[in-house]
Amino acid sequence: PVWRRPSQRVCGLEIIPLAELQRPRIDVTARISGLFRDAVPNAIRWVDQAVRMVRDLDESDEENYVRKHVLSDTAWLKEQGETQESAWERASVRIFGDPPGVYGAGVADLLESKAWETLDDLAAVYTRFSGTAYGGDGMARAYDPEVFQRRMAGLDVTVKNEDTRETHMFSSDDYNAYHGGMIATVRALTGKAPRSYTGDSSDRQRIVLRSVAEEAARLFRGEAMNPKFIEGMKKHGYKGASDLANYLAHSYQWDATSAVMKDWMYEGYARKYVLDAGMQEWMQEVNPWALHRMAETLLEAQQRGLWNASQETLDELRSLYLSIEGDLEERAEG
Structure with a gap:
């Protein structure tokens, strides 16, 4: 991000050269909340723009995982009869969330109702609440469960950051609905759990990253x-x-x-x-x-x-x- 001083607002984006980055460009999929969708559409615009800037770089698959996956997903969609233009656009989406006017991830209500049997049931509900693709204008494009589940099946790591100590993963069922629902979906689609982390940036001078299991045990011992x-x-x-x-x-x-x-x-x-x-x-x-x-x-x-x-x-x-x-x-x- 390019920051406007002294307001510290983002006013643009710039590509970090690979020589400076010293690692491949990582492919990230964002699951935004309904509140995020309604309150900060400008952030959606910046993330979408960043994806497209990196997607269009002339770099190898080993250097640029975003471009690698967009190319492979485009070929996958074309095999199903999609046009090149439509396949390219669908394959480039990295922001998903609730349908317009909808909030939540559905998983909390399903678990509370006891009307589920397997991880597949949790994944189906999470996909229905989360599979709407969003573009750079902050508006919903379409419900695209096939592409969403392909993105979920490709996840190696999940992470949700918290910037306050006032609440945590056991404070509300929303934390599990959003992050836990994503983990359950990956488990259902791949048969294995992703590495999952919770970030703590409540003190920006001392940012801490713990696995979800470590954080659960810490809260259990220290609070519960x-x-x-x-x-x-x-x-x-x-x-x-x-x-x-x-x-x-x-x-x-x-x-x-x-x-x-x-x-x-x-x-x-x-x-x-x-x-x-x-x-x-x-x-x-x-x-x-x-x-x-x-x-x-x-x-x-x-x-x-x-x-x-x-x-x-x-x-x-x-x-x-x-x-x-x-x-x-x-x-x-x-």
Whole structure:
């Protein structure tokens, strides 16, 4: 990017020579959100322009992966009867997102509804919500699932950056819907997981990159199991219990898309959030629905083969789940 000083706004783009870059030009596909689409179309323009500038360079396949893939995808599309011009344009798209007027990635709602069986189901929904191609004018071109899935199948690495410590991957199901959905789609299409990372640029003088699994374990140890965090949440009564249930639900959802949870982590949630006598008593008082949801989430993780739980823990969870369900039915009946 060429920066206009002192405003620090981007006013143009320039090509970095390969001698200075000292590596091949990497091919990147961007999945933008509906909010990004609506709020910063100028950024879409710059990314699209950058792709086209690099695509048109007279460089070898070993030096320029963008050009290499555009050429190969153009040939693939022409084999299907596409014209040269149309194939060239479709093969050059690197920005995908929601259809116009639509927000989200669909994966969170699907996981919450339990109406899925395999990664293929998650990939199908992610593709439907993400497969709309966007051009340099910031406007949607067309829903192009074939090209989108070809881009996903070619991914070796996925990354989502966070520039604040106020939220993180367990704070909301959006993080998993967008990034986890992409990981699940790659896994479904290729049969293997991409290398997946989360960036932390909250301190721009000390940018940190961790794998998604490392970040999940860090948050689990440092926050989810932290007594100070739990006690702080308990001060918020009904809402605190609800947020703890969400924390567990988001952890499970990340596991469903990206296989980030270990048995000991599920066991930790079970013992500290659900089966602990003090937590049970507090939740029964302020929000029994949250306790019911947590027990249900843990049982679903076990049923789907994500958690190899001990028989003792399973028996305790099932007994608690049935007990709470009976109490909630009585409440509903007045």
